Amino acid sequence: MKKGYFGDFGGQFVPELLMPPLLELERAMETIVRSEEFDRQFKALLKDFVGRPTALTRCDNLSQRLGLDLWLKREDLAHTGAHKINNTMGQGLLTKMLGKGTLLAETGAGQHGVATATAAAKLGLECVVYMGAVDIRRQAHNVRRMELLGARVEPVKTGTQTLKDAINAALRHWIAEQRDTHYCLGSVVGPHPFPEMIRDFQAVIGREAKAQFRERVGRLPDMVVACVGGGSNAIGMFHEFVPEPGVELVGVEAAGSGQPDCYHSATLSLGSPGVLHGTRTKLLQTGQGQILPSHSVAPGLDYPGVGPEHSDLQASGRARYVSVTDDSALAAFQTLCRTEGILPALESSHALGWVLDNARDIKPGSSVLLCLSGRGDKDLEIVEQALASQKESKGD
Ligand SMILES: *Cc1c(COP(=O)(O)O)cnc(C)c1O
Numbered sequence: 001m002k003k004g005y006f007g008d009f010g011g012q013f014v015p016e017l018l019m020p021p022l023l024e025l026e027r028a029m030e031t032i033v034r035s036e037e038f039d040r041q042f043k044a045l046l047k048d049f050v051g052r053p054t055a056l057t058r059c060d061n062l063s064q065r066l067g068l069d070l071w072l073k074r075e076d077l078a079h080t081g082a083h084k085i086n087n088t089m090g091q092g093l094l095t096k097m098l099g100k101g102t103l104l105a106e107t108g109a110g111q112h113g114v115a116t117a118t119a120a121a122k123l124g125l126e127c128v129v130y131m132g133a134v135d136i137r138r139q140a141h142n143v144r145r146m147e148l149l150g151a152r153v154e155p156v157k158t159g160t161q162t163l164k165d166a167i168n169a170a171l172r173h174w175i176a177e178q179r180d181t182h183y184c185l186g187s188v189v190g191p192h193p194f195p196e197m198i199r200d201f202q203a204v205i206g207r208e209a210k211a212q213f214r215e216r217v218g219r220l221p222d223m224v225v226a227c228v229g230g231g232s233n234a235i236g237m238f239h240e241f242v243p244e245p246g247v248e249l250v251g252v253e254a255a256g257s258g259q260p261d262c263y264h265s266a267t268l269s270l271g272s273p274g275v276l277h278g279t280r281t282k283l284l285q286t287g288q289g290q291i292l293p294s295h296s297v298a299p300g301l302d303y304p305g306v307g308p309e310h311s312d313l314q315a316s317g318r319a320r321y322v323s324v325t326d327d328s329a330l331a332a333f334q335t336l337c338r339t340e341g342i343l344p345a346l347e348s349s350h351a352l353g354w355v356l357d358n359a360r361d362i363k364p365g366s367s368v369l370l371c372l373s374g375r376g377d378k379d380l381e382i383v384e385q386a387l388a389s390q391k392e393s394k395g396d
Contacts, residue, residue, distance in 0.1 A: 004191075004196070005192075005308075006308050006309040006311070006312035006313075007311075007312035007316065008273070008280070008312070008315065009273070009279070009280050009281050009282075009308035009311040009312050009315075010195060010279055010280060010281070010308035010309070010312075011191070011192060011278075011279060011280050012191040012192050013191065013279065013280065014171075014191050014278045015175070017175045018171065018174070018175055018178075018191070018278075020178065021174065021178040021182075021183070022191055022192070022193070024098070025193050025194075025197070026192070028094060028097075028098060029193050029196070029197055032097045032098065033090075033094060033197070033200070038093065041093055042089070042093055045089045045093065046086065046089065046204060049079060049089070050078050050079045050085050050086065050089060051078055051079050052078065052086075052204065052208065053208045053212070054074045054075055054077045054078055054205075054208065055074040055077055056072070056074065056208075056209060056212040057074055057342075058070070058071050058072075058216075059072060059336075059339070059340050060340075061339040062335070062336075062339050065339070066355070066356070066359040067359065067364045067365065068355075068365070068367070068368050069217075069367040069368065070355065070367075070368050070370065071221070071367065071368065071370065072340075072342070072370055072371075073205060073209040073212075073237065073369065073370070073372060074372055075205060075233060075371060075373050075374060076342070076344065076345065076372050076373075076374050076375035076376075077375075080115050080118050081345075081374050081375040081377065081378065082111060082115070082233075082300075082345060082375070083205060083232065083233045083236060083371075083373050083374065084112050084115035084186065084232075084374075085118065086201055086202050086204055087115070087184075087186070087187075087198050087201045087232060088103075088105075088112070088116045088118065088184055089119050089122075089123075089201075090200075090201030091103070091182065091184040091185075091197075091198075091201070092116075092120060092122070092123045092125060092184070093123065095123075095125060095182040095184070096123050096124075098182065100179075100180050100181060100182050101125060101180050101181075102125060102126040102127070102177070102180055102181040102182070103116055103119065103120045103128075103181075103182055103184045104127075104128050104130075104170055104174055104177070104182065104183045104184065105127070105128075105130070105170065105183070105185075105186065106129070106130045106166040106169070106170040106185075106186065107129055107131050107142075107146075107186065108131075108132070108135055108162060108166065108300070108303070109135065109299030109300055109302075109378075110131065110135065110139040110142025110143065110146065111142065111299075111300060112186030112187075113129040113131060113142060113146050113153070114142055114145050114146055114149070115186075116129060116151070116186075117145070117149035117150065117151035118149055120149070120150070120151065121149045126152075127149070127151035127152065128151065128154060128173070128181075129146055129152070129153050129154065130154045130156050130169045131143070131153055131166050132156045132160070132161040132162040132163060132165050133155045133156060133157045133161040134161040135162055135166070136155050138299075139299070141378075142378075154169070156168075162302075163302065163303060164276075164277075164291065164303070167190075168277075170183060171183070186230065186232075187229065187230025187303075187307060188202070188230055188231050188235050188308075189230045189231070189279060189281070189303075189305055189306070189307050189308075190278050190279055191277075191278030191279055192279075195307050195308055198232055199235045199236065199239060199307075201236075202232050202233065202235060202236025202239075203235075203236050203239040203240060204236070205236040206224075206236060206237045206238060206239050206240035206241060207240050209369060209371075210240045210241065213367075213369060220241070220244055220246060220247050221247060221367045221368065221369035222246070222248065222363070222366040222367050222368065223247070223248045223250060223362065223366060223368045223369070224237060224241050224248070224249050224368075224369045224370075224371075225251075225354065225355060225368060225370045226238065226250075226251060226351055226370070226371035227251075227252045227253075227254075227298075227347045227350045227373060228251040228252060228253050228301070228306060228310060228321065229254075229265065229298075229300045229301040229302070229303050230306065230307055231306050231307035231309070231310045232307070233347075233373040234251050234310065234371065235307060235310065236371075237369075238313070238319060242313070242319075248320070249313070249318065250319070250320050251268065251310060251313075251314075251319055251321045251322070252321075252322055252323065252350045252351045252353070252354045253266040253267060253268060253269055253306075253321060253322070253323040253324075253350070254266060254295075254296030254298055254301040254302070254323065254324065254326070254329070255325045256295045256296060256297075256325065257325060257327075258325035258326075258327070262295070263292070263294060263295035264294065264295060265284075265295065265296045265301045265303060265304070266323040267282050267283060267284055267294075267303075267304065267305060267306040268282055268306055268310060268314050268321040269321055269322065269323045270323075271283050271284045271285070271306075273311070276304070276305040277305060279305075279308050281305055281307065281308040281311045282306055282311045282314075283306075284305075285304070291304050296326065296350075297326035297346055297386055298329060298345070298346035298347040298349070298350060298379075299347075299379075299382075300346075300347040300373075300374075301347050301350065322354055324350045324357065325353075327390070328350075328353035328354075328356070328357055329349040329350045329352075330346075330383065330386055330390070332350075332352040332353035332356050333346060333349040333352075333376060333383060335352070335356060336349070336352055337376075343375055343376035343377060344372055344374075344376050345373060345374035345376050345378065345379060346376065346382065346383070347373055347374060348370075348371070348372045348374055348376075349376070351370050351371065351372075352372075355368055355370060
């Protein structure tokens with residue numbers, strides 16, 4: 001296999017000026033990240049600060065209703081409310097061990113910015129977060145959280161003033177300030193070694209879940225399901241199960257409204273191969289290679305690319321990728337609240353929405369392990385607005 005590739009996908013499609021920090025990171029992956037000292041400190045942070053291991057919860061009420069054995073890996077219980085903190089603590093610790101003083105990040109909805117600002121505060125690092133001006137208006141709450149945590153939020157006013165423009169701005173900043181700055185990318189995207197490094201930091205999800213499931217059920221699940229934006233919670237959940245042929249892997253993307261020609265984020269289901277943000281992967285693009293706008297009711301799924309390893313898992317047939325509409329995710333959100341007492345993130349609600357919509361086609365009694373990537377408290381405004389407009393369009 002070519003260095004930094006997953007089959008035909010991955011690589012390092014970056015300007016020459018970005019190669020020195022990428023090579024430095026590749027070396028750090030071999031030396032620092034593999035060291036006993038890193039392992040010891042990372043494990044301690046995950047346990048005492050992040051709150052790992054997160055729980056494995058059986059959905060007793062939903063299982064009965066669906067005729068399945070449904071289990072949730074509870075990343076919503078991790079500090080800051082989602083899996084993103086696993087990655088930012090790993091990269092934060094690496095930054096410190098590299099002797100650098102600043103964590104740089106991009107953020108869309110603000111969740112990765114908050115997780116990065118949290119890691120920076122805990123580890124005594126400076127933090128600069130690039131965020132599209134449109135997103136800053138939409139997510140004022142998370143901007144306040146980042147500022148309270150001591151981060152500097154830089155508005156990005158180019159392009160669509162959203163996530164992909166924030167990534168471009170952060171990459172430019174990194175080129176200029178690479179000596180003292182580490183770019184803390186938020187998902188398993190971007191040039192090598194980010195997809196591999198971030199997968200390894202998130203793989204704790206699947207490692208824990210596999211051991212917990214074995215202990216409680218005595219075998220492996222029949223099916224593992226996770227939502228896919230950039231793909232980090234999904235690859236973190238899948239990684240440990242990829243070598244287990246009896247375990248079916250299902251990644252769930254956001255189909256938007258589901259109307260023909262609507263904007264969506266179903267990159268693997270409907271996209272085509274190309275290069276974005278330094279990596280070759282599947283993308284939402286025009287025939288001429290212009291990146292298309294993406295959309296999802298779940299802010300964390302709203303990205304026109306996807307991690308290259310998922311493109312390869314799809315190409316090899318090892319994992320299957322499906323998509324779920326905004327409405328299905330909203331219905332799943334409400335179902336989990338009422339039947340199990342858990343408010344799921346809208347992103348995670350896509351994974352659950354697929355299980356609810358397709359339960360009849362899954363062999364009765366199958367065990368399904370679902371990654372509940374985050375908690376839904378952050379989404380209450382979006383949910384209330386979406387439910388109100390559903391009511392209006394139904395004319396009542
Ligand atoms: C950011 C986010 C996602 C999407 O990111 P991935 O890299 O695909 O995991 C999913 N769920 C939650 C709760 C998020 O905050």
